Amino acid sequence: VDFAWTAEQEDLHRAAREVAEHLPLAPGASGEPNPHRFAREAWDAAAAFGLTGLNAPSAYGGLGLDLLSTAHVLEGFGEGCGELGLLFSVAAHLFACCGPIAHAATDTVKDSMLPELLTGRWVGANGMTETEAGSDVMAVKSLAVRDGDAYRITGEKTMVTNGPIADVTIIYASTDPVGGYLSLSAFAVPRETSGFVIGQPLLKTGLGSSPMCSVYLDDCTVSERNLLGGEGQGALIFQASMQTERACLVAGYLGAMTRQLSQVVQFAKDRKQFGRPIGSNQAISHRIADMKLRLEAARLLVYHACWLLDHSREAMLAVSMAKLAASEAAVQAGLDAIQISGGLGVMSDTGIDQLLRDALPSTIFSGTSEMQRDIIAARLGL
Numbered sequence: 001v002d003f004a005w006t007a008e009q010e011d012l013h014r015a016a017r018e019v020a021e022h023l024p025l026a027p028g029a030s031g032e033p034n035p036h037r038f039a040r041e042a043w044d045a046a047a048a049f050g051l052t053g054l055n056a057p058s059a060y061g062g063l064g065l066d067l068l069s070t071a072h073v074l075e076g077f078g079e080g081c082g083e084l085g086l087l088f089s090v091a092a093h094l095f096a097c098c099g100p101i102a103h104a105a106t107d108t109v110k111d112s113m114l115p116e117l118l119t120g121r122w123v124g125a126n127g128m129t130e131t132e133a134g135s136d137v138m139a140v141k142s143l144a145v146r147d148g149d150a151y152r153i154t155g156e157k158t159m160v161t162n163g164p165i166a167d168v169t170i171i172y173a174s175t176d177p178v179g180g181y182l183s184l185s186a187f188a189v190p191r192e193t194s195g196f197v198i199g200q201p202l203l204k205t206g207l208g209s210s211p212m213c214s215v216y217l218d219d220c221t222v223s224e225r226n227l228l229g230g231e232g233q234g235a236l237i238f239q240a241s242m243q244t245e246r247a248c249l250v251a252g253y254l255g256a257m258t259r260q261l262s263q264v265v266q267f268a269k270d271r272k273q274f275g276r277p278i279g280s281n282q283a284i285s286h287r288i289a290d291m292k293l294r295l296e297a298a299r300l301l302v303y304h305a306c307w308l309l310d311h312s313r314e315a316m317l318a319v320s321m322a323k324l325a326a327s328e329a330a331v332q333a334g335l336d337a338i339q340i341s342g343g344l345g346v347m348s349d350t351g352i353d354q355l356l357r358d359a360l361p362s363t364i365f366s367g368t369s370e371m372q373r374d375i376i377a378a379r380l381g382l
């Protein structure tokens, strides 16, 4: 086992952190980022660095990185960001939209969409979730019916990250009313497609600068060229995209936890009560030791999951453990930082509560903690 990063991986990690530190969302930037505003200028700066095409094929304008390097870059970016909404939007774009197109689209669609997406001129999204189909994706009701050389899709998707601003959204719909694993199909749907209706923005706790909405498919007519893979390939395409998203996206949280840990250590040294630093109390120092332990354990699980995916090894168990450990460590780190900071921890202008707010959705998106535990248990034969 070789734990050393190459010079190139270290350089990219450091550069990503520095780019993030200079974005309007960076900690200490003047003014509070609008909690529900997508910052296009920050997106463009991240795209100019290459973030919107990290692991995508270089032939189409991506950086062509492996997933371990991709995760390490996102980790650096998360360390530099004061708020993780932009990173989350980039990850949804990259893993749940660009990935499926790069792997399964027709050459015509790849040629027309990937250069726009990977350079960040276009924003990508994906719509699987429906009001009655969350964890149970097989309950999807959206229906795609063939009509000549096109498909007419009817249905409704909700909680679509980037939906309000996306230029293309991967829509999952059933092409076989009988249902089952092979009934789902995936379509790359451009924003201007007739019958593709974008709903009002949905406001959420945390990740505020990542926009979200429902989208309505009202006889949405998509060319057969935009079908990804073939009829019935949707579930496989979605599963592959979730594997990379789960493994890499949470690396951004590792970075945020790294930054918060160093701030907490400094605070525990500086803040004095009863005539001594609060960190000299075991109740505080042991809480910080546990923060470090959870962070490093999650970090190794994330790296290992990415390594397995890069080497085309069986990774389902490792990916679920990585996603679960990193997201739950982030929630706990957010709580710990607030508790250690006392009243300052809940003063909005200190930004100390930001990690907790951004971490809360992480145990839900890309498959809930319960679903990850189900996968782990199933891999153990339960």
Ligand SMILES: Cc1cc2nc3c(=O)[nH]c(=O)nc-3n(C[C@H](O)[C@H](O)[C@H](O)COP(=O)(O)OP(=O)(O)OC[C@H]3O[C@@H](n4cnc5c(N)ncnc54)[C@H](O)[C@@H]3O)c2cc1C
Pocket (backbone or CB within 6 Å): 092, 125, 126, 127, 128, 129, 133, 134, 135, 136, 158, 159, 160, 161, 162, 204, 207, 361, 364, 365, 366, 367, 368, 369, 370, 371
């Ligand atoms: C920030 C954020 C961004 C998102 N972005 C997107 C996006 O871009 N595209 C998209 O399609 N979706 C997106 N989602 C939706 C996300 O995928 C779903 O929220 C998630 O899959 C859970 O579905 P649900 O919210 O319907 O909860 P439910 O599935 O209704 O679950 C409710 C609770 O029940 C538990 N539960 C459900 N079934 C079981 C079971 N069998 N055993 C034990 N517990 C169970 C769950 O774990 C959870 O605790 C996003 C969600 C969030 C929070």
